[in-house]
Amino acid sequence: MASFTRGFTGRGHRERDPRLPPGQYDAKDDWPVLNAEVTPSLPTDSWTFSIEGLVERPRTWTWDEAHALAPSTYDGAIHCVTTWSKFDMTFTGVSVDTLLEAAGPLGSASHVLALCHTGYTTNLPLADVTGGKAWIAWEVDGGPLPIEHGGPARLLVPHLYFWKSAKWVSGLRLLDHDEPGFWERNGYHDRGDPWLEQRYQGD
């Protein structure tokens, strides 16, 4: 196999931003929209978020109830498996820790399946959505999260590839095993760590 591509030198990478994981580029002002389903319309007065499965107290929050919880903010980068990254994003919502605390995960819970109002799903180890690493976000850069970016609220797990940050999230189901979600059944990685380039099953 050729060790490099004849004639290709790349450009601008000698000043490559150390915040960029391998194989990623800085999308700067672009924020591509790449969902595979019809963009839904979800009024906040009927929006709900639930935690179900292996918990002591299954819980459902309305929009107002979720907003009454302690707010939490993430400042930093996001990384899409299609190779774009964006820096200096600010998302506000509620920490998944706060929601899980109210529901009380059982000791047997090891994974979560994120569920969405569109039927989209994605799977994550429980450890990747606890310890201040995940949010239900409804604001970005000071304004309401636009519908095309998952508004009114999306899951935000910014240390993993962004397909894990499910748009239009409706809940988390706690499980004692890993259960592949929508893209994961279609060949994408079960964990999706951008620093390990876990793009596809087998990486």
Add this chain to the structure above:
Amino acid sequence: MSDAPPQISPWQTARVIDIRIETARAKTFRLALSRPAPHRAGQHVVVRLTAPDGYRAMRSYSVASPPDDTDEIELTVERLDDGEVSGFLHDGVELGDELEVRGPIGGFFVWEGDSPAVLVAGGSGLVPLMAMVRFARAIDRPDLVRLAVSVRSPADLLYADELVDPGITIAYTREAPPTSERPVGRLTTTDLAPLLLPGATAYVCGSAGFADATSRLLVELGVPVDHIRIERFGPSAPAGA
């Protein structure tokens, strides 16, 4: 319990065995794979470029050729403004060059050739849908697919010589050929209504704006949202968040 997810083949080398100019901004590269990697209509592959100092850039491209028994695939690549990978493929790649590719990838935006499909393309979103049209023709089931394409002008239309079938709807949004009976303008429900085969799954591919506008038209025409599959492209690739 679901089946184990498919493993994606590791990187392999592919040799460029043909380059065709499709439009002023699009070229088709025919690649001979070093290892068989059968694809399904609608899937994509990732192309990876590596510089001598180890720097790499990769992007996903839809396969334009239908599933077949050759170990060759065709990728149609539109040159993006400021596109690092598409620009190199257009300007730097010659016959006989080797490229690293990985795939095929994608199991949702796929047509298996056994059910009715309504295909709606915006611009270079035609590429994966053309794999489906070509597949339908190859298996002698052209009756299963209907196609509508939206492009700015005749000069922007990919695969024009394969799109002369009167059953194919072409919407020119800026400039139409003199022979066109349809007025210039975006796709409407009037364009799409005649294409809706009963029970069909709709495959929509184009920019995010095109995909949203088109899916709204399909919903308005009564297509259930779970019968609409969308592939949006941003500056890079299909799939993802």
